[in-house]
Each structure stands twice: as C-alpha cells, then as structure tokens.
Amino acid sequence: MAIDSSNLFEENPDMQFHLQEMVDWNTVVPLREQDFKDYKIYQETGDETFAYAFGTVEEGMEMYATILSGLGELASKEFLKNARLIEEEGFKLKDGQVIFPAAMKKNVQVLTENGYMGLLLPRKYGGMQIPNTANMMATELVSTGDIGLGTLPATQDLGDIIYKFGSEEQHKKYLPKIASGEMGAAMLLTEPNYGSDLQNAQTKGDVADDGSAKVTGTKMWITHGAPHSEGGQIFLTVARTVKKPDGSFKSGGGGLSLLLTHSKDADIVSLEHKLGIHSSPTVQLSLDNSPGELVGVEGRGLIEYTMALMNAARLTVAAQSVGASQIALRESQKYANERVQFGVLIKEIPAVAKMLEEMEISTEASRALVYKTAQVVDIYEGLEEKFMHQGMSKKEAQKTEEYVKYSKLAKVLTPFSKLYAAEEANRNAYRGVQVFGGVGYSEEFDIARIYRDARILSIYEGTSQLQVVAALGGVLEGYSKDNSTFLEYQKSLRGHLPLEDSMKSYLSRVIKGEQIIKEMVAEFKNKSTDFKGKFALNVVWSAILVFISHLFLQMAVKNPDMKKRKAQIFINEMLAYVKSTSELLSMQGELDKPDKTE
Numbered sequence: 001m002a003i004d005s006s007n008l009f010e011e012n013p014d015m016q017f018h019l020q021e022m023v024d025w026n027t028v029v030p031l032r033e034q035d036f037k038d039y040k041i042y043q044e045t046g047d048e049t050f051a052y053a054f055g056t057v058e059e060g061m062e063m064y065a066t067i068l069s070g071l072g073e074l075a076s077k078e079f080l081k082n083a084r085l086i087e088e089e090g091f092k093l094k095d096g097q098v099i100f101p102a103a104m105k106k107n108v109q110v111l112t113e114n115g116y117m118g119l120l121l122p123r124k125y126g127g128m129q130i131p132n133t134a135n136m137m138a139t140e141l142v143s144t145g146d147i148g149l150g151t152l153p154a155t156q157d158l159g160d161i162i163y164k165f166g167s168e169e170q171h172k173k174y175l176p177k178i179a180s181g182e183m184g185a186a187m188l189l190t191e192p193n194y195g196s197d198l199q200n201a202q203t204k205g206d207v208a209d210d211g212s213a214k215v216t217g218t219k220m221w222i223t224h225g226a227p228h229s230e231g232g233q234i235f236l237t238v239a240r241t242v243k244k245p246d247g248s249f250k251s252g253g254g255g256l257s258l259l260l261t262h263s264k265d266a267d268i269v270s271l272e273h274k275l276g277i278h279s280s281p282t283v284q285l286s287l288d289n290s291p292g293e294l295v296g297v298e299g300r301g302l303i304e305y306t307m308a309l310m311n312a313a314r315l316t317v318a319a320q321s322v323g324a325s326q327i328a329l330r331e332s333q334k335y336a337n338e339r340v341q342f343g344v345l346i347k348e349i350p351a352v353a354k355m356l357e358e359m360e361i362s363t364e365a366s367r368a369l370v371y372k373t374a375q376v377v378d379i380y381e382g383l384e385e386k387f388m389h390q391g392m393s394k395k396e397a398q399k400t401e402e403y404v405k406y407s408k409l410a411k412v413l414t415p416f417s418k419l420y421a422a423e424e425a426n427r428n429a430y431r432g433v434q435v436f437g438g439v440g441y442s443e444e445f446d447i448a449r450i451y452r453d454a455r456i457l458s459i460y461e462g463t464s465q466l467q468v469v470a471a472l473g474g475v476l477e478g479y480s481k482d483n484s485t486f487l488e489y490q491k492s493l494r495g496h497l498p499l500e501d502s503m504k505s506y507l508s509r510v511i512k513g514e515q516i517i518k519e520m521v522a523e524f525k526n527k528s529t530d531f532k533g534k535f536a537l538n539v540v541w542s543a544i545l546v547f548i549s550h551l552f553l554q555m556a557v558k559n560p561d562m563k564k565r566k567a568q569i570f571i572n573e574m575l576a577y578v579k580s581t582s583e584l585l586s587m588q589g590e591l592d593k594p595d596k597t598e
C-alpha cells in the first residue's frame with residue numbers, strides 16, 4: 001500500500017485495515033441508519049436535509065473513509081503544525097474573556113468549514129450521523145495531529161447527550177447550532193472539592209415547573225469552558241436540585257439533575273496553567289443565579305444522563321489515547337530511521353527496536369480494543385432505537401435480551417478501553433522520549449509535547465483508578481460463571497476461527513490465560529476490602545490483556561502478514577503477565593488480614 005505521509009489517515013495502514021476488514025459494518029451501519037430510513041425519505045421527498053444519506057453498507061463505508069481521509073489531511077497539514085504555534089502563543093485571560101491563539105482559531109475554522117463539528121449528530125439536525133465506531137476513528141485522527149485538540153470534537157459530541165435525553169424543543173434549539181459549529185459545548189461536572197466523588201457535588205439549582213432553572217455554584221477544570229464560536233458554549237451542568245419534604249436538598253447522586261446553562265451567564269474565574277494539552281482551554285467557572293434549563297427528569301442527572309455522558313466521553317478519551325500512542329510511535333519511528341549511533345541507524349539496535357515494537361503492538365492493541373468497544377456501543381444504541389421504532393417504549397426496549405447483552409458488555413469494555421489505551425499512551429510517550437534520547441527531553445522535537453500532553457489521559461473522565469472500580473464488578477461477575485455474558489462473548493470471538501497451525505498453540509495460551517483468571521477471581525472474591533482495593537488493577541488488567549488477545553487472534557486470521565507475529569508476541573506477554581499476577585496475588589494474599597466481622 002502506498003503511504004501518503006501528508007495524510008495521517010492514508011499513512012495509517014492499521015486504521016484502514018480496521019475500516020476495511022475488521023469492523024462489522026454489516027451490523028453497525030443498518031442499525032445506525034435504521035434500515036436506511038433517511039435515504040428512503042430523500043428518494044421519496046427530495047428533502048435536501050437528507051441529500052447525503054446513503055442506501056447501502058458499502059456506500060456508508062465509502063462515506064466514512066472520505067470523512068476520515070479529509071480529517072487525516074487536516075490533521076497532517078494543520079493540526080500537527082498548529083500544535084506548536086498554539087503552545088508558543090498560548091490562551092490568555094483578559095477582562096474575563098479567554099483570547100484564543102491565532103493557530104487555534106485556524107483549527108476551529110477548518111473543522112467548522114469542513115463540517116466536522118457535528119459528526120455524531122443526526123442528519124435531521126445538520127449532523128453527519130456517523131456511528132460511534134467511525135467517530136472514534138475521527139477523534140483518534142484529530143488527536144494524532146494534536147492530542148489536546150482531540151478534546152474539541154469530543155465536547156461537540158456532548159450534543160448527542162442533549163439528543164438522547166433532552167426535549168424536542170431543546171433538540172431544535174441547540175443541535176443545529178452545535179452541528180454547524182456556531183455553538184460549542186462543555187461539561188460542568190467537577191467542583192473544587194468533588195472530582196472523582198461527583199455524587200457529592202454541591203452546585204445548586206432551583207427548577208421551576210416549566211423546567212427553567214436558576215443555577216449557583218463553582219465548577220473547575222472545564223475543558224472548552226471558554227467560547228470558541230459566536231454562539232458561545234452550551235454547558236451540560238450537574239447540579240443539586242431535588243429537595244426533601246422539609247425543603248432541604250437531597251444528598252447523594254439521586255439529588256442531582258442535569259441542567260443546560262450558557263457561557264454568557266457564567267463568569268470565568270481563572271484559566272488553568274497546565275502541564276500539557278495547550279490546545280484545549282481549561283477554566284474555572286462560577287454560576288450565580290444563572291439561568292438554566294432542566295434536561296429530562298430531575299434526579300436522573302448523575303445516575304442516568306451523566307453516566308451516559310461519561311461513558312461516551314470515556315470512550316472518546318480512549319480514542320484520543322490511541323491518537324497519542326500513534327503520534328508517539330510515528331515520531332519515534334521517523335527519528336530512529338534517521339539517527340545514527342555506533343555507525344548504524346538506532347532502529348537497528350535491538351534495544352531500540354524492542355521499544356519501537358512495544359509501541360507498535362500496544363498502539364494496535366489499544367486501537368483494536370477501542371473500535372471493538374465502539375461497535376458494542378453502536379449495537380446496543382442501535383437496537384434500542386430499532387425496538388422503539390417497532391413500537392416498544394424505551395423501558396421495554398432496554399429489557400430485551402439483545403439490548404441487555406450488549407449494554408452489559410459496553411459497561412465492562414468502556415472502562416477497559418479508557419484504562420488500557422490511556423495507560424499505554426503514557427507508556428508510549430515515555431518510550432518515545434527514550435527513543436529520542438537527549439533531544440527527546442528538549443522542546444526541539446514534538447515528542448516532549450506528546451509526553452506532556454499524554455499525561456492527562458489517565459486522569460480526566462475518571463482516573464485510571466476509577467476505571468478499575470468501574471470495570472471490577474463486571475470482571476468478577478463475568479469470570480465467576482462459565483456461561484456469563486462476558487465469557488460467552490469472549491468465547492464467540494475465538495469460536496470457529498480458521499487458525500493456521502502455527503497459531504493453534506497461541507489459542508491454547510489465550511484459553512489458559514482465561515482459566516488462570518477464573519481461578520484468580522474465585523480467590524480474590526474472598527479477600528478483604530483493603531486487599532481488593534489494592535490489587536483490583538492487577539485483576540482487571542489481566543482480564544483486559546486476555547480480551548485483547550482474542551482480538552489479536554481474529555486479526556491474525558484476517559491478515560496474517562500484518563498481524564500474526566504481533567499476535568504471538570502480545571499473547572506471550574499476556575500469559576506471562578497473568579501467570580505472574582496470579583502468583584503475586586497468591587503470595588500477597590498470605591499477608592491479607594480478613595475484614596473484621598461485626
């Protein structure tokens with residue numbers, strides 16, 4: 001395949017391999033298009049809103065490839081170069097307004113002009129209506145160009161939460177503006193004293209019978225809290241609104257609602273000075289009796305809407321992390337191909353070649369995991385819509401066997417993706433600096449910025465520790481029964497694979513890894529709360545590696561030349577990790593002190 005290095009999509013054979021061969025578009029596209037409903041409307045009515053709707057899976061794939069190729073070109077020609085200029089000029093806070101650097105304005109302009117601000121939103125509201133899977137590829141590409149800029153399409157995706165939970169009036173009022181880029185979006189969750197512990201958030205809202213509200217509180221660390229467009233930012237704001245009979249506010253997650261507020265009604269208290277992602281303005285905001293609107297039902301703000309929002313955003317950060325790994329790999333490969341030491345290119349030195357190989361394999365592992373997760377999300381979201389079109393209520397749709405299966409899988413795979421891809425992006429950035437040696441530690445090359453930028457990925461949208469908490473229940477439940485949804489799904493990934501003889505022993509190693517985790521989980525469940533909290537990461541990480549091993553087996557079958565050796569290396573590393581983790585837990589388990597019983 002000829003590689004076009006002026007296009008980050010065209011030069012990435014692995015992304016194209018997934019797009020062309022691995023993603024199950026035959027399932028995803030008809031669900032996303034609801035049997036090509038928009039196309040049929042266009043054929044019948046000629047309504048221009050649906051002019052770009054397509055009528056077959058193949059046409060859909062072509063359209064996604066066109067969108068991604070366009071983004072790949074922008075990422076290569078604009079975002080890569082602008083990242084440095086944005087850092088040099090910086091965002092500035094002046095008279096309560098955030099002034100954008102010229103190169104950032106350019107990024108916003110090209111994304112807007114090319115229609116990339118509403119990729120996920122329905123055509124009906126001016127969006128491109130691409131599935132999550134293609135959207136994750138898009139986020140990855142933007143982030144490959146500039147990790148910090150990856151936050152921009154991610155915040156625009158918040159429109160999808162308004163679409164899912166807002167009223168039709170709110171859809172009409174906000175979605176076309178978000179899709180056109182006239183309006184930006186941000187999520188206001190974190191407060192100075194409540195980050196991971198979101199359920200105790202203290203921002204208050206008074207909601208009137210008509211759903212209008214007054215909101216007061218301080219929110220911090222708000223990405224794109226400063227407007228990048230004329231229409232300002234719409235803020236998805238978590239606030240405590242539910243009251244007890246005595247008039248006091250109800251505590252905990254059940255007291256929180258989701259309210260829409262607007263940047264024009266909020267004061268920017270400060271602009272954060274960060275270690276990295278300088279293409280993303282982060283501010284502290286204060287709302288003081290600011291006007292707002294209720295989304296959905298009071299009290300469901302955190303429990304339902306923000307959980308949906310965070311799950312979507314977690315997957316987006318996972319895709320951003322794949323972009324970070326990819327750019328660290330790309331820059332390192334380039335440098336290792338030019339730098340000579342001891343009379344040879346450093347890429348020829350086995351220790352350096354090993355670092356590059358580790359980067360390549362973990363980048364591809366992250367990508368495979370993120371795209372698989374996105375497909376699972378596409379399937380359960382599409383099924384819900386399909387069942388509702390067939391006349392079921394939302395509640396009924398969510399009780400169907402198929403929906404339950406895929407939403408359950410998404411609950412485990414989403415934190416798997418965020419945890420693995422973000423941690424690996426950090427490792428890859430670290431390895432990247434190491435490949436560069438001394439110049440890696442200077443700002444002469446982009447790898448120093450990549451290293452700083454990547455650091456946020458395991459912190460925001462729930463730290464890695466919180467991803468472990470989110471995944472653990474699913475892993476323990478999944479590995480406790482042979483016929484659990486998770487293990488059945490995992491088995492289906494390896495079932496009937498036409499493996500080459502040389503890969504059969506690797507399948508056995510994968511099954512061995514699964515077996516060891518089953519035994520590990522059986523022991524782990526009886527340990528103290530303290531022990532579980534300390535070693536949950538090891539158990540979850542083992543489960544992630546076994547899951548990804550299944551994806552590598554599949555990829556090795558589809559394209560042995562490209563993937564067989566990588567699959568073998570990954571599976572060997574997986575089994576070594578799982579075995580040593582099992583041994584570690586059993587030795588450390590001897591030191592465990594059981595919980596005191598009452």
Ligand SMILES: Cc1cc2nc3c(=O)[nH]c(=O)nc-3n(C[C@H](O)[C@H](O)[C@H](O)COP(=O)(O)OP(=O)(O)OC[C@H]3O[C@@H](n4cnc5c(N)ncnc54)[C@H](O)[C@@H]3O)c2cc1C
Pocket residue numbers: 186187188189190194195196197220221222223224274282456459460461462463464465466469
């Ligand atoms: C650049 C940047 C951009 C951000 N953008 C946004 C945004 O747009 N909107 C928004 O609302 N927020 C945003 N955030 C906030 C971000 O989501 C939080 O920083 C993050 O969730 C962690 O919360 P915290 O900083 O309060 O850390 P803390 O919650 O204080 O955590 C401190 C440490 O304790 C650990 N910890 C805490 N609780 C547990 C637990 N139960 N189990 C195990 N470990 C635990 C954490 O993993 C961490 O290591 C942003 C943050 C940054 C830095």
